[in-house]
Amino acid sequence: MEVCGVDSEGKEFKSAQEMWREEIGEEGDETKKTQWYRDGVSYWEGVEASVDGVLGGYGHVNDADITGSEVFLKTLMQERLVHGETNQHLVALDCGSGIGRITKNLLIRYFNEVDLLEPVAQFLDAARENLASIGSETHKATNFFCVPLQEFTPAAQRYDVIWVQWCIGHLTDDDFVSFFNRAKGCLKPGGFFIVKENLAKKGFVLDKEDRSITRSNPYFKELFRRCGLHLYQTKDQKGLPQELFAVKMYALTVDTPPNVHRTRSKTRNNRPQIIK
Numbered sequence: 660m661e662v663c664g665v666d667s668e669g670k671e672f673k674s675a676q677e678m679w680r681e682e683i684g685e686e687g688d689e690t691k692k693t694q695w696y697r698d699g700v701s702y703w704e705g706v707e708a709s710v711d712g713v714l715g716g717y718g719h720v721n722d723a724d725i726t727g728s729e730v731f732l733k734t735l736m737q738e739r740l741v742h743g744e745t746n747q748h749l750v751a752l753d754c755g756s757g758i759g760r761i762t763k764n765l766l767i768r769y770f771n772e773v774d775l776l777e778p779v780a781q782f783l784d785a786a787r788e789n790l791a792s793i794g795s796e797t798h799k800a801t802n803f804f805c806v807p808l809q810e811f812t813p814a815a816q817r818y819d820v821i822w823v824q825w826c827i828g829h830l831t832d833d834d835f836v837s838f839f840n841r842a843k844g845c846l847k848p849g850g851f852f853i854v855k856e857n858l859a860k861k862g863f864v865l866d867k868e869d870r871s872i873t874r875s876n877p878y879f880k881e882l883f884r885r886c887g888l889h890l891y892q893t894k895d896q897k898g899l900p901q902e903l904f905a906v907k908m909y910a911l912t913v914d915t916p917p918n919v920h921r922t923r924s925k926t927r928n929n930r931p932q933i934i935k
Contacts, residue, residue, distance in 0.1 A: 661674050661675075662674065662675055662861075662862040662863060662875065662877070662878055663861075663862045664678055664859070664862035664863035664864060664865065664872075665862070665863075665864055665865070666678070666864070666865040666866075666867050667864065667865065667866050667867045667868065668867055672865075675832065675862075675863060675878070678863070678865055678872075679831060679832065682695055682865070682870075683695050683831060692831065695831070695870055696807060696809065696829070696870070698870045699829045699869060699870035699871065700778050700779060700807070702868060702869040702870065703778075703779045703782070703869070704779055704781065708758050708781050708782050708784075708785035709758070709785075710758070710760055712758075713757040713758055713760060713782065714760075717900065717903070720898075720899050720900065720903075721760065721764070723896075723897070723898035723899060724896065724899075724906075725761070725764045725765050726898075727894070727896045727897060727898070727908070728761070728765055728824075728853075728855065728908070729765055730894075731853070731892075731894045731908050731910070732765070732769065732820075732853065733769075734892075735820075735851065735853070735891075735892065735910050736769065736820075739849050739850075739851060739912075740819055740820075740849055740850075748771050748772075749769065749770045749771050749772075749819045749820075750770060750771065750772045750773070750774070750801075750817055750818050750819055750847075751766045751769075751770040751772070751773045751774070751818060751819060751820045751821070751822060752773075752774045752776060752813060752817075752818045752820070752821045752822065752845075753766055753773055753774065753775045753776065753822050754776045754808055754821065754822060754823040754824070754826055754827075755776070755777060755808065755823065755824065755825060755826020755827075755829075756775035756776055756777045756782075756783070756786060757777060757779075757782045757786070758782050758785040758786050758789055759775060759785070759786030759787075759789045759790050759800065761822065761824060762775055762786070762790060762800055763789055763790055763793055766820075766822065767790070767793060767794045767798050767799070767800065768798065770798065770819070770820070771797055771798055771799075772799060772800075772801040773799070773800050773801065774800075774801055774802040774803075774804065774813075774817075774818075775800060775802070775803050775804065776804045776806060776808065776811055777803075777804070777805060778805065778806065778807040778808070780805050783803050783805050786800070786803065787800075787803055808826060808827070808829070808830060808834075808838055809830055809831075809834040809837070809838060811838070811841075812841050812845075813841070813842055813845035814845060815844055815845055816844070816845065816846065816847050817845055817847070818845055818846055818847065818850055819846070819847050819849070819850045819851075820850060820851060820852075820853060821842055821845070821846065821850075821851075821852045821853070822852075822853050822855075823852060823853065823854045823855070823856075824853075824854070824855040824856070825855070825856065825857070827854060827856060828856065828857070828866075828871035828872050828873055828874070829869075829870065829871045832882060835882050835886075836882060836885045836886050839852070839883075839886040839888060840886060840887070843886075843887070843888070843913050846913060850913075851891060851910055851911060851912045852888065852909075852910070852911040852912075853908060853909070853910055853911075854879075854908070854909040854911060855896070855906065855907070855908045855909075856873075856874070856879070856906065856907065856909075857873045857903070857904035857905070857906055858873070858874070858875060858876055858879075858904055858905045858906065858907050859873045859874060859875045859878070859904065860875065860905075861875050862875055862878065863875060863878055873904055876907065879907075879909065883909070883911060886911075887913075888911040888912065888913065889911065889912045889913070889914065889915050889916055890909060890910075890911060890916075891910040891911060891912045891916045892909075892910040893907060893908060893909050893910070894907070894908045895907055895908075896908065
């Protein structure tokens with residue numbers, strides 16, 4: 660992809676391909692690629708299993724984040740999932756679930772079942788504990804998968820919503836596309852993806868510490884196109900500290916939406932900061 664970028668140490672790259680060749684080697688170099696993923700997981704294994712820990716020291720953004728997500732989710736559910744029916748059994752997948760922050764504060768209130776996917780064992784253990792007394796027989800956390808996103812294949816047609824937040828930056832471009840191609844068949848009719856991620860002002864920013872990449876809006880759109888996904892609606896997250904990257908929510912569908920909703924993203928010059 661012909662987009663220029665920079666890493667967290669100030670090194671510039673003429674293209675994403677140049678950056679990926681340096682980080683994961685040439686195509687077929689599985690050793691270097693495996694190390695990329697190991698380093699990413701190792702970084703998060705050294706982080707405290709708390710809201711402040713998984714949010715990179717910005718635990719106070721939790722309320723604003725959840726509020727923005729809830730407004731976005733409710734609109735989408737009303738348009739695509741809830742049609743006056745009261746007996747629907749709705750299921751969500753929380754990707755990069757961490758300690759269960761999003762499931763606990765949002766998803767479990769709207770879905771009958773939520774599955775959590777997280778590669779860091781200590782986070783998933785904390786999620787089990789955090790969710791043990793939350794919910795009910797009809798609204799509960801069901802499965803806890805300790806599997807990396809790039810290796811996970813969801814069950815066919817199980818999910819109404821697959822929620823991907825502050826984790827897809829750890830995937831290489833090819834694994835990004837592969838994950839969504841596998842996951843497309845795991846959505847029920849009318850189901851959709853929500854991707855909520857940091858945005859680089861332009862190109863990309865590589866974080867050398869946690870092995871992640873913050874992509875720009877055009878970069879994301881190009882990858883979504885490669886996945887064969889349709890942009891149904893977008894929304895900018897409001898109320899976050901100015902020193903952080905801008906954050907955008909994307910609703911993506913397998914089917915072609917009758918109307919495409921677009922919003923203009925506001926980006927700022929910010930230091931690299933990946934929060935989960």
